Amino acid sequence: MTLSTQNLTLTYGDRAILQNIDLAFPPGKISVLVGPNGCGKSTLLRALARLLKPKAGVVYLDGQAIAKLSPQELARRQGILPQSPTAPEGLTVRDLVAQGRYPHQTWWRQWSAEDEHWVETAIALTHLESLAHRDVATLSGGQRQRAWIAILLAQNPSTLLLDEPTTYLDLAHQLEILDLLRDLNRRLGKTIIMVLHDLNQACRYGDWMTVLRSGQIYASGPPQTTVTETMMRDVFALESHIMADPVLGMPLCIPIGPLGTTAPAVGRTRG
Amino acid sequence: MTSPHPWFALRLPGLRASWRLDRRVPRAVGLLILLGAIATVIHLTQGDYAMAPPALLETLMDPGGDRDRAFVLGVLRLPRALVAVAVGAALGASGAILQGITRNPLAGPGILGINGGASLAAIAAIAAWPGVGAAQLSLVAFGGGLVTALVIYLLSWQGGSSPTGLILMGIGITALANAVTSFAIAFSDIYAANQAMVWLVGSVYGRGWEQLGPLVGWMAIFGPLACLLGRELDVLALGDDLAQGLGSRVERGRGLLLLCAVALAAAAVATAGAIGFVGLMAPHLARRWVGASHGGLIPVAALVGACTVVGADAISRIWFAAVELPCGIVTAAIGAPYFLWLLRCQGSQSGDRP
DSSP states (O other): OOEEEEEEEEEETTEEEEEEEEEEEOTTSEEEEEOSTTSSHHHHHHHHTTSSOOSEEEEEETTEEGGGSOHHHHHHHEEEEOSSOOOOTTOBHHHHHHGGGGGGOOSSBOOOHHHHHHHHHHHHHTTOGGGTTSBGGGSOHHHHHHHHHHHHHHHOOSEEEEEOTTTTOOHHHHHHHHHHHHHHHHHHOOEEEEEOSOHHHHHHHOSEEEEEETTEEEEEEOHHHHOOHHHHHHHHOEEEEEEEOTTTOSEEEEEEEETTOOSOHHHHHHO | OOSSOSEEEEEEGGGTEEEEEETTHHHHHHHHHHHHHHHHHHHHHOSSSOOOHHHHHHHHHOTTSOHHHHHIIIIIIHHHHHHHHHHHHHHHHHHHHHHHHHTOTTOOTTTTTHHHHHHHHHHHHHHHSTTOOHHHHHHHHHHHHHHHHHHHHHHTOSSSOOHHHHHHHHHHHHHHHHHHHHHHHHTSOHHHHHHHHHHHHOOOTTOOHHHHHHHHHHHHHHHHHHHHTHHHHHHHTTOHHHHHHTTOOHHHHHHHHHHHHHHHHHHHHHHHOOOOSHHHHHHHHHHHHHOSOHHHHHHHHHHHHHHHHHHHHHHHHHHSTTTTOOHHHHHHHHHHHHHHHHHHHHHHHHHHOO
């Protein structure tokens, strides 16, 4: 499954957010969208999922314009998890996950054996078996996030889009979610495209990285080539030191300070 | 719930048809039908002209037997009790749909301006056209409810319909409609004002077969449609983005559901006036009982509503026979404390959340 954009221009009202974006996400890989606040990365993700109608340009899924697909057809091939969704009251985890089967159903075929199978599979993949009977409202943040991902898995598309799936989670649960996503990518071959805030996590989990700066693509490629000290200056207006992560060898970014600083503020007060 | 599967799957393999129903629904439906039947029998047999339940059966089987009894039952009590059941069911179902659409547990037919608009239209007709017949009044009220809901829907449209917008606009339009209604009552003669007040509180007093017909007709169209759309309502409850991501045509689904809710509520209000709290209370009780999946929730909320209104009307007819207390006062007397209790519970619940 290849997701790509051609000449994509996105606006909110009259305000242009992204202009003339040409992108192709590698199939079967984890791609990460990074950039400073307001650079348009969430907007781009929404357009990829057809939650936002482009002002101009086209989003293609396997060579077909997504605007031409029926909503259910698109949802069978591609799923999106928006940022911090809210669960309705009084639903158990299993009830919630069952909603993921929506694009595979019609009003007269609402619960096939296949639906049942995929719900159980999704619950098993996200390790929610022991929590499946619980009310969603009683789950912790990390458990709830797994339940949301389980909806996408019950939906069973080959491409998953996620908007900051680790927001509001502590570090251990952030890694738990990211490990789960990588596992889904490696074992099931899901193409994953997600917005991440943490650059080092983006380097660690992303096979591919697209860096956005004020509505334009600054760079696109493997993290090893995109994460550089120059990029940090141009995009985030930060002086930094990029080194190889001692555990995995991926780029690791040590921020130093705003443009022009040569040593971290802490170091300067001591010295 | 210890069972691994909280639902039943109903499958017709030959037709590749299948449905899912919460495991708690059949029992709830059975108990509520029983409760409703008991309340209806009490309603029919007790009061100034009391009879034993076997006599009721006798008259139903053989209407020609006892003339007095046949009149009391066939003309006075039976249509009234059935109207109460139907009105309650319509309000309960409508409330369940509206709370689902707005994702707000405090929404109901009242808050979305349907009551306000229907009342305004009816009171305007009573004031402008003394001696207006019940049938015309009901038609005018139905139209008023539909038009008001449409106005609210259009005014809250900002590049798409928004649940919050619907509620805010509904509150505003309701306030406006109520102000005009009060104005109309203040300047109408005493007889019309009295008729209007009873209508505003909601009463099934004096309702006959001719009112039951259209109400059941509307319910036969929009009730089953609403139950079929339960699945749409379930995904809408996840929020617009996720619903769209799951392939739902959000605006079409919400529009159709809103139409069902408005038609059901308007038909009920047109028949019995603005009976309060049922549309708010019934879905809550139903949700506590059978959970939030709307395929089961809508019919259970309808049954809770039906039991509530027929019970309330039995109370008002039997205990307050001398004053013919409108049953809307009884539902409000039960509903208002329940509502306060609910607000308290919800307050403490959200406080406990992580």
